[in-house]
Amino acid sequence: MLTCNGLQGSMGKVGACGDNxxxxxxxxxxxxxxxxxxxxxxxxxxxLAIVEWIEKTYHRRRRQRGLGRLTPVEYETLHQTAHAA
Structure with a gap:
């Protein structure tokens, strides 16, 4: 592992599982x-501002591939409705 100035990197190669x-x-x-x-x-x-932004804005707008391109709120609403029926 590469060291620089006495510090050792914690990530592997570019494109590995640690790609950020x-x-x-x-x-x-x-x-x-x-x-x-x-x-x-x-x-x-x-x-509190960060938590509010994540819960009220980021999670409500960001579509996710794993949820069929739905936002988390859309996904939960769809499945709660289906479960209730």
Whole structure:
């Protein structure tokens, strides 16, 4: 494993299971939509803003391949309706 300045990387080769494209995309959206919007007076205030953004915006709009290109909210609604019937 490659070391630089006494530090050892924890990831493998590019394109291996540690490829972070999805997480980098998520964090870029988080940065643009929450972190860069204003100055946060406390870590708790920022934490609540992040949770609110994830639950109210990100999960409601982001379509997922594993859910048949539905958002998590659409998927849950569809399956709750089907289960109730």
């Amino acid at each position: 494209a999805a997480m980098e995309s998520f964090f870029a959206l988080l940065q643009r939509n929450v972190l860069d919007r204003r100055h946060w007076s406390s870590r708790e205030e920022l934490r």
